[in-house]
Amino acid sequence: MPTPVRESREHPIGTLAELPPGTHRVVRVANRELGVFNIDGTVHAIPNLCPHQRGPLCTGSVSGTIDYGPHTGWRLAWIWEGEVVTCPWHSLEFHVPTGRCVAFEDITLRTYEVRVTDEGELRVVI
Amino acid sequence: MSEPTGRSRERLEDLFVVDADVHLHEDPAQLAEFAEPPWDVALREIAKVEERYLDLPGLSPRAEYRIPWPGGSNRPQTVWSAASMRRELDDLHVDVAVLFPDHLLSLAMVREPAFAVGVARAYNDWLAERWLREEPSLKGAVVVPPQDPAAGAAEIRKHAGNPGVVCAYLPAAGLKVLYGNECYDPVYDAAQEAGLPVAIHSVEAVYPVFPFQLEQFRTAMAVHALAHPLAMVANLVSMLETGVPVRFPQLGIAFMEAGTGWIPWLANRLDKEYVERRREVPILSERPSHYMQRFSYGTQPIEEPERRGDIVRLFELFDGENRALYASDWPHHDFDHTQFVFGLPFSPEARRKIMGLNAARFFGIEPPA
Numbered sequence: 168m169p170t171p172v173r174e175s176r177e178h179p180i181g182t183l184a185e186l187p188p189g190t191h192r193v194v195r196v197a198n199r200e201l202g203v204f205n206i207d208g209t210v211h212a213i214p215n216l217c218p219h220q221r222g223p224l225c226t227g228s229v230s231g232t233i234d235y236g237p238h239t240g241w242r243l244a245w246i247w248e249g250e251v252v253t254c255p256w257h258s259l260e261f262h263v264p265t266g267r268c269v270a271f272e273d274i275t276l277r278t279y280e281v282r283v284t285d286e287g288e289l290r291v292v293i
Numbered sequence: 294m295s296e297p298t299g300r301s302r303e304r305l306e307d308l309f310v311v312d313a314d315v316h317l318h319e320d321p322a323q324l325a326e327f328a329e330p331p332w333d334v335a336l337r338e339i340a341k342v343e344e345r346y347l348d349l350p351g352l353s354p355r356a357e358y359r360i361p362w363p364g365g366s367n368r369p370q371t372v373w374s375a376a377s378m379r380r381e382l383d384d385l386h387v388d389v390a391v392l393f394p395d396h397l398l399s400l401a402m403v404r405e406p407a408f409a410v411g412v413a414r415a416y417n418d419w420l421a422e423r424w425l426r427e428e429p430s431l432k433g434a435v436v437v438p439p440q441d442p443a444a445g446a447a448e449i450r451k452h453a454g455n456p457g458v459v460c461a462y463l464p465a466a467g468l469k470v471l472y473g474n475e476c477y478d479p480v481y482d483a484a485q486e487a488g489l490p491v492a493i494h495s496v497e498a499v500y501p502v503f504p505f506q507l508e509q510f511r512t513a514m515a516v517h518a519l520a521h522p523l524a525m526v527a528n529l530v531s532m533l534e535t536g537v538p539v540r541f542p543q544l545g546i547a548f549m550e551a552g553t554g555w556i557p558w559l560a561n562r563l564d565k566e567y568v569e570r571r572r573e574v575p576i577l578s579e580r581p582s583h584y585m586q587r588f589s590y591g592t593q594p595i596e597e598p599e600r601r602g603d604i605v606r607l608f609e610l611f612d613g614e615n616r617a618l619y620a621s622d623w624p625h626h627d628f629d630h631t632q633f634v635f636g637l638p639f640s641p642e643a644r645r646k647i648m649g650l651n652a653a654r655f656f657g658i659e660p661p662a
Contacts, residue, residue: 220633230363255368257627 177290183283186210189249191263193225197293201279204229204263206250211263212279212291213252218268222256229253232260232269305386305635308645309660311652312390312631313591314494314549314620317378317424318371319394319416321352327418332411344396346370346626347496352403352412353396355498359513370624371395375428382430385621385631388649389658391432391492392424393462393549398496402467406440413438417448425457432656434462434492439469442476446483453487459656460547465495465524469502473531481541490545490589490655495524503527517627522551526559529585533563536576538584545655549591550622557610560585586612589655591620592647593629595637604637614643618652 180194180203191204193215200215202225217224231248235241251260251269260269266276280292325336339351348355372378382390394400397416403409413436425433435452437445445461452458461484463472470476472493484491497513497520498505504523507516525548532538538546563581567574577584590611598604608617622628635648653660 220630222630226368228363228367233362253367256630 175292177282177292180212180281180289180291183210183287183289186289189229191225191229191252193223194291196291199293201225201291202252202263203281203289203291204252206263209264210281210283210289212281213261213263213266213276217254217256217259218274218276219254219257219259222254224254224259224261225252227253227255229263232262303641303644305631308386308635309649309653310385310387310389310619310631311649311656311658312382312385312387312621312623313492313547313618313652313656314393314593315378315382315387315390315623316372316395316398316625317392317420318373319396319419320373321349321396323423324412324415324419327422328411328415332408332415335408336412336415347395347398349396353399354402355399368624370626372624375424375431378424378431379428381623385623387621387623387631388661389430389432389653390621390623391434391459391652391656392420393434393492393494394436397436398464398494399466399498400436401439401464401469402498403438403440406438409438409440410444413445413448417452421452421455421457425455429457431457432459432658433457434460435489437461437463437480437491439464439472439477442478442480446479449480449483449487449489453483453489458489459658460545461489461491463491463493465493465528466498466520467502467505468524468528471531472528473533473535473537475535478540481537481544485541485544488543488657490547492547492549492591493525493528494549495521495551497521522555525551526555529559529588530563533577533581533584534574536574538587539576539578545589546587547589547591547618547655549620550593551591552594552596553590553592553611553613553617554596554607556585556590557607560611586616589616589618589651592617592634593620593622594627595629595634602638605639608639608643608647614639614646615651617647618655619648 178196180196186205188205188208193200193202201212202215204211215223215225229252231245232251234244234246250263252263253260266278268274282290321336322340325333328336342350416436420433424431435448435458449461497517499507504527510516560582567580
């Protein structure tokens with residue numbers, strides 16, 4: 168038997184005007200909580216659930232993070248400003264656009280596409 | 294077919310959960326209301342200073358330097374009233390919790406003994422009046438100022454009759470004389486006589502007293518990883534050296550907030566030494582690990598091994614099923630959520646003991662029928 172494929176649907180989650188660049192908020196949609204982030208005009212969505220101890224990840228603050236290695240010329244570098252959300256429970260960091268956990272490469276959160284209609288409505292694809 | 298998990302048989306909400314370590318926030322202005330002169334004046338002066346997390350000049354001095362990177366935890370890490378604490382513990386499904394202080398975690402670093410005693414007395418009276426009386430499911434730890442063990446013993450005797458008081462709290466951070474020293478005998482005498490256990494609790498500190506000379510490390514990761522367990526190791530070894538559990542056989546002793554990974558290491562290490570050097574510690578008639586098996590240990594911050602099952606193996610190495618006390622450390626930065634500890638692959642029976650029954654026995658808290 169082939170596995171039935173669930174069709175993805177668009178769900179309204181407010182307007183772009185309510186989410187200026189540099190802000191983020193948590194929305195409830197389709198039985199889940201998502202964090203919605205406007206990063207430089209592009210809207211991203213990830214689950215509001217930290218895989219560590221199930222904390223409300225997206226109620227945390229957004230900033231950048233620190234990188235270091237051969238690719239930074241062995242200098243401390245401040246990267247991803249405005250793209251990293253930090254869990255308010257234990258400060259585990261995630262790169263919002265990719266869902267990647269900064270500390271553990273093997274953990275990547277699901278990312279959701281958010282479409283903006285001509286009228287400025289936000290619709291998340293689930 | 295997969296085996297049923299503990300969680301499918303029993304839900305956290307159905308379990309009796311005792312949280313052996315949560316932190317209230319002691320507002321110096323409120324402590325001033327309960328302090329004797331002239332310490333009330335000093336506490337009102339301290340209240341004018343802006344406080345940071347576990348950092349308040351005059352009350353919990355922090356001789357450390359941290360780089361203030363943005364993006365860290367942004368949730369409130371202080372609880373100011375019994376009603377707020379009860380609400381927050383309801384969210385964690387905690388039935389009964391033992392309250393420890395915030396700023397007085399650093400009480401041992403206060404240099405003026407009379408001030409340390411004055412603050413401890415004010416705290417204990419304030420705790421009884423504003424927290425224990427208001428919310429019976431919150432239990433109290435009487436603060437013992439290590440600068441003056443006789444005064445600490447008097448505080449234990451004064452508050453022992455309060456049914457809300459379940460232990461005496463011995464601050465370990467920056468402690469100048471380790472808890473095995475005979476100068477603390479009056480404290481242990483009073484606690485044993487009152488039937489109250491003692492709980493040793495540390496906090497991160499960089500202070501020139503063993504084992505807190507951590508200034509060679511650059512990061513909070515290093516200091517925090519080492520400060521708590523080293524404080525427990527130092528005091529436990531000191532207490533075995535002078536035979537505290539032999540001299541006070543009825544005294545319950547718990548070691549809080551250092552995780553549990555250090556326990557099997559230390560037990561094996563001491564047993565090995567005992568083979569060769571028993572004549573130095575003739576007061577011990579059994580191998581040191583046997584005494585360590587009579588102590589209790591807070592779980593938090595519980596280790597998170599990459600293979601989850603390793604936590605069960607670790608607990609087997611120190612009889613954690615019977616000796617571990619679930620502790621959240623709420624609302625501090627490294628708290629462990631009940632749901633997380635409950636979800637670890639312990640047997641259902643071990644889980645019930647770790648989450649509540651061990652602490653009920655240790656603190657003398659009546660579990661529901």
